Amino acid sequence: MSRRRKSTVALPWERRGSWRQLLGGSRWKVALALGALAGLALALAGYAERRAKVRETRGVVAEVQRAAFRFRTQIGRCPSSLDELAHPPRSGARFLRRVPEDAWGRRLFFRCPGRFDADDIDVLSAGPSGNLFVDDNVF
Numbered sequence: 001m002s003r004r005r006k007s008t009v010a011l012p013w014e015r016r017g018s019w020r021q022l023l024g025g026s027r028w029k030v031a032l033a034l035g036a037l038a039g040l041a042l043a044l045a046g047y048a049e050r051r052a053k054v055r056e057t058r059g060v061v062a063e064v065q066r067a068a069f070r071f072r073t074q075i076g077r078c079p080s081s082l083d084e085l086a087h088p089p090r091s092g093a094r095f096l097r098r099v100p101e102d103a104w105g106r107r108l109f110f111r112c113p114g115r116f117d118a119d120d121i122d123v124l125s126a127g128p129s130g131n132l133f134v135d136d137n138v139f
Helices: 019-024 027-075 082-086
Strands: 109-111 122-124
Touching: 027 082, 027 122
Parallel strands: none
Antiparallel strands: 109 122
């Protein structure tokens, strides 16, 4: 009487759905690597977008400073607000086409003369947070 030996070869449909196959295989490792790559790509895209907005805001700040210096040269005094740069009093020259905003759609902070130097003009953005007391201001 001979005993039949049980086959140790498993066909794919015989072990479907077992936890051992799921954890023992490399499918979860591939899925984890793809998830990590997707997360890294999203983080880099967000970083690049933030940098682009900061660069755009720095350009707007520089434009406002140039317009304020031109205003002070032509009119002989500091502008009282950003609105006065866009709509100057009794002069035919407009120094800005419109009241500028930063890349996040908020108005800029403007002070003329500057806080620490009377010859300087302070123009800054509250940055991505929108709060001047958070250390992400753009100037």
